[in-house]
Amino acid sequence: MSPMTTGFWVKGHGQRSLSVSSAVLARTHVSYEVKDNVAVVRINDPTSKVNTLSRHMQAEMVEVMNEIWGNAAVKSAVLISRKPGCFIAGADINMIQACKTAEEVTSLSQEGQKIFDQVEKSPIPIVAAINGSCLGGGLEFAIACQYRIATKSKKTILGTPEVMLGLLPGAGGTQRLPKMVGLPAAFDMMLTGKNIRPDKAKKMGLVHQLVDPLGPGLKSPEERTIEYLEEVAVDFAKGLAGRKVTVEKKKGLVQKIQDFVMGLPPVRKQIYKTVHSKVMKQSKGLYPAPLKIIECIQTGIEKGNAAGYLTESQNFGKLAMTSESRALIGLYHGQVTCKKNHFGKPERDVKKLAVLGAGLMGAGIAQVTIDKGVATILKDTTEEGLARGHQQVYKGLNDKTKKKSLTTFERDGIMSLLSGQLDYRDFENADMVIEAVFEDLSIKHKVVKEVEAVIPPHCIFATNTSALPIKDIAAASKRPEKVIGMHYFSPVDKMQLLEIITTNKTSKDTTASAVAVGLKQGKVIIVVGDGPGFYTTRCLAPMLAEAVRALQEGVGPKKLDSLTTGFGFPVGAATLADEVGIDVAAHVAEDLGKAFGTRFGGGNVEVLKMMVQKGFKGRKSGKGCYVYGAKSKEKKVNSGAEDILKSFKLTAPPAVSADEDIQYRLVSRFVNEAVLCLQEGILPDPVQGDIGAVFGLGFPPCLGGPFRFVDSHGADKLVQKMKRFEEAYGNQFTPCQLLLDHAKDSSKRFHK
């Protein structure tokens, strides 16, 4: 852009007095041309990889639409993005975050509503031509148009993810969607925020036509596919203008019946009730957005458009000011940060990875690696172990074919990258080895030595341990600069977090390479310092110790679970222990207990050891706190475990044993340890601390992570509670210095 137009832009933005030609020059985000009486409006934010409905974009869009509507020669319009992977990814979050009051956000919403209302009432038909992500405000824009055509590209997804940011579709989405796809589907979309693929969108009536993505021709597939989409959309626009194409679809019998049933007020009432109670059950009332969404939909349907739109904009404003929304948006930003490599480009790409140990973790790591096209060796010591691991990988991929996210041929192609073996063949070509063998230092040492004898000098040795200090493992290595910790979470193909642990000897290139591999595997990555339990395990251990104490004090597993889930943890503490494995928990508790002393006390480790002795190792062994295997939905408490707890019974001090006290005992120990990790430099910053806690350990997302929780709850209040617990139990509740600092000075915050 020339300096003249830049200067002109600053002055001219939003003014309506510009001549057409200079306005075209000034526009940077939206452009259009008239082809054969069809106005083709192209959007492209030159400053970003994705298009968002920023103020800037909106202003230009309004300008362009007014010009089009004022041009009698234009009989129809096509709205299309020039970006290959993105239609419009949503509203500009920063624009919402910049607002100071609910009223400001409400008026933002009302502006959006107004624009889309004009689009909906457009005198000429507008066709939204969708390729790539069409989310949030982007979808609201599209559904205000008269017709929608989407490509069947893998990148094309439609959805209303606002709920995941603690918000709601605030530009007419809560009003238009139910009319378009029906009440149940609209609830499903808006309450879950899930992405809808093009085929499903067509079936639901969200889009009218699908266009196949094209392969190479005289241009690149991406470029030509957009062009083709435009050609098809222009044809449909002409057809709509000439009334050769009709928007109304003939309704099938099922649809007619559904419409009739939905027309009955008592039926609708029942639906609202059911949805409400379902939301309450799943969210424990901790998330305000879903409830507000229900309210908006209900108001629109029962009280009409005006009331519906008003409720939508007001609720949108209210939600934007909630701590829950701030927490969720914080996590969103954090996740974006943790999906980048801050250590630079590694010297060489990892083209061949070897995984040692075909257990749950090893096979999981192999699966997410081959899934991204990296050749992987999966080595085990026994044929049974190898076969089990191989089957796990196959099943993981095959399940994707059942969900149609993968074809059977793609599955086979991916599987061909996996080499299951019992020996060290081909390790001389490995760029990285990740060991996932048994958590025992002497075994790890043996493995380091064996592997280093066969791998090339550049090969990185990563260890997937959940608690053993990396430097202790690296002690057996001849090249400690190539040794790093890569702590995956189970199940590896589902859990998003990867905790990378560096020792003071780990080289920067080794770290860069480990992060690059993790990112390739689709992980959200935190990079932390070395020490017993690193960051995540170290936070979890004191909380589990407290959970054991609560169990010893007579809080049953079910009660304990409901207290923790009631606080916002997706999995209750007792269930979590079973999932992690009682044996692993015992192991970690003992190791970290030795390292950190009485601060990690609380529950008696002997409880866990005794459970392991009896074979109650958690879900994997069929029994832990609960009994597994029975098909009934109702989980049964393991009476054997209850007997053990009785034999270790403690008396609950009444002053700190109210339900809320138990919740805060669990959470404060978690949070204090997290803050201590930051204080000690194990954790580089609060953002990674929050991401690690939420994505790896299930810390309540509505609280945004331990650090945001301290900010929003108030460090002083938390310290007060801890002091009270400290009196009853001792140093396990002694707040760390950094937390005390924050308690003393309320202007100190972990997040801006």
Add this chain to the structure above:
Amino acid sequence: IKKTLAKPGVKNIVLVDGVRTPFLQSGTIYADLMPHDLARAALQGLLNRTGLPKDAVDYIVYGTVIQEVKTSNVAREAALGAGFSDKTPAHTVTMACISSNQAMTTAVGLIAAGQCDAVVAGGVEFMSDVPIRHSRRMRKTMLSLNKAKTLGARLSLLGSIRLAHLAPELPAVAEFSTAETMGHSADRLAAAFGVSRLEQDEFALRSHTLAKKAQDSGLLSDVISFKVPGKDIVSKDNGIRPSTMEQMAKLKPAFIKPHGTVTAANSSFLTDGASAVLIMSEEKALAMGYKPKAYLRDFVYVSQDPKDQLLLGPTYATPKVLEKSGLTLNDIDVFEFHEAFAGQIMANLKAMESDWFAQTYMGRKTKVGAPPMEKFNSWGGSLSLGHPFAATGCRLVTTVAHRLQKEGGQYGLVAACAAGGQGHAMVIEAYPQ
């Protein structure tokens, strides 16, 4: 006269002659036959045409795509029925629409290696009857039934049959790897290269018009008459139907609806037919007193992405085979390309004209260029004559030989695409008159 493509140390291999049954739309006069019946007719026709003593044939190679399970080695069944010596071995090859090309090049290989002197190659496709199978579940039950020892076990197996077991499995002209039908892929290919519906209809009309002209003026001399049991003598292809652009424009798209461009009128149709050629070493042919029709020279097979480049075989194969022969596109006098879809042909022509495509996808410095239309499929093509999958290759080669004789050129080029994202091309040289 241009130079010959003979290479020192490489045997000259010749096409003595080639024939085919009339290509008929499936479900018409051949409907009650079996594949080996058609193949037999082509083989007998070849013997009649060449007067070849049956025991002079060293080997028979035959192509087929949709296999009749009863005659999985259809080459052998047809050879026995056609009266060849039962001492002549025969095997069947399959490579989708280039199956009979594969049969011919297998023959060339056998002769070049000095293992045979005279080989009959050919191909048959019979779309009037295709194997429709029981569902996998039903098959499993039926196979278990064979093993069930007691009446009780049998009854319990029979009792396990549910309605869902009875749903049959129909074959589709779809890629196994991508599950996309070929027509759908052709439509996407046409769109990728910006081939319009009009261009496709025009090309299809051209094919039908030229085929009709060739048929009427007796140029399709490879067609033999075939007395179909219980029916009349068939001596003409029955799918040639020159229409008008207006009529063709009325058709709705057949695969991508409603905005696609590939229709029934600009696609090849399901066809029954068989073809056969006699391939010999030049020495042997001359020794037996034959006047060969052409030399079969260099050939290549290529393969590429079966999803987005399924039908681009000719684009990849043409420059490769020309390079092998030391020729350029300008040296070629006669082009015979398999017309799977008008859109596919037009897309290939555009790809061959594109430097960008050659550089980006083929790793070549420049485009090969598109054949001039006056030399291209001038006696019609698969769109109009019909396309019995595995029989088309021999038709292409025989037609090149006949056109070279008729039009007086020296070099001909055959190119074809095939399912699986494969392709083939062969250079043919006229036999000195």
